[in-house]
Amino acid sequence: MKTIKVGGVPEHFNLPWHLCIEEKLFEAKGLNVIWKDFPGGTGAMNQALRSGEIDVAVILTEGIIKDIHAGNNSKIIQTYIGTPLIWGIHVAAASKYKSVEELKNTKAAISRNGSGSHLMAYVNAQNYEWDTKNLQFEIVKDLDGAVKALSEDKAQYFMWEHFTTKPLVDKRIFRRLADCPTPWSCFVIAARNESLKNEPERLRTMLEVLNDETNRFKDLPKIAEKLAEKYDQKLEDIKKWLEITSWSQEQLSENEIEKVQDKLLELNLISKKMPVSEFIHNL
CATH class of the missing domain: 3.40.190.10 (Periplasmic binding protein-like II)
Known part of the structure; x- marks a missing residue:
């Protein structure tokens, strides 16, 4: 077989x-x-x-x-x-950031270079008319790595599928500021x-x-x-x-x-x- x-x-x-x-x-x-x-x-x-x-x-x-x-x-x-795909834009529950606009010039957690979380950070930046040359990234490998990075303020936001991250929002580990659907x-x-x-x-x-x-x-x-x-x-x-x-x-x-x-x-x-x-x- x-x-x-x-x-x-x-x-x-x-x-x-x-x-x-x-x-x-x-x-x-x-x-x-x-x-x-x-x-x-x-x-x-x-x-x-x-x-x-x-x-x-x-x-x-x-x-x-x-x-x-x-x-x-x-x-x-x-x-x-x-x-x-509906990408949620997440911050740590205790983060000072209350809107996506405030995340300009902060660091995004991404799983890897070339990953969806990496590419969609560019799409999101363009949606908000940010200069994509100023984007900063922290490679975190996976969802667990993102939880750690945001809680330790090594990165300030993380984009991942809305419903996969919903339990973390419900448990007040993440706070979701907005969604960013793929085009x-x-x-x-x-x-x-x-x-x-x-x-x-x-x-x-x-x-x-x-x-x-x-x-x-x-x-x-x-x-x-x-x-x-x-x-x-x-x-x-x-x-x-x-x-x-x-x-x-x-x-x-x-x-x-x-x-x-x-x-x-x-x-x-x-x-x-x-x-x-x-x-x-x-x-």
Whole structure:
């Protein structure tokens, strides 16, 4: 049985993958899909794709597009979440800062260079008309590192997915000042070029099984309760999240790839645009 190693964040978006594994849906099609959690997010997954630690990543759209620009030999094989990601802008609960405007010229905690928290700090800065050349960063690796950095004032704010950080807001560890939605579909599925060359049929089968699951996911009995329990969330928060989140079974559109590249170019995070064909592979 062929093994496919898949990486993703340990967040509620990825429950369909875990259900496919637990219910042996991949196995029934002759696939041994092994999941690895990446609490460090997109930057860590880009490194894992580059090194061959994983074959496939469920990864932020802007993060993989920027890293393909930087030489990551991978391509997007499908959109996974077709709706924007809602990034919360957080400070320590006891922080003196009461508004996002006050955070100008302070330091942002980020998981890694090239991560979603890093790239979205630029998007947020542009939204508030800050000079992005003045942005300062503290690399914290993951959510636990961000809690430590903000509590010790090594960084003053941290951007992470709204609902994942909601328990920390509820416990008064973080205080959320505002939200910053991505201007595009937030998660895609990317595969290493080597895997695309050697295992296209198996990757296609993997997507077919996953897409069957995501198509029916919202209609599964007690799915909100299951999500709330597994990811330590309040039921009302999960219900809100389900209302605004849609899974996709389609390839990322050329328009969205252009939109991401235009934004990265505008923010001086890439030096030029590349053809759409450099980013996608249709199985």
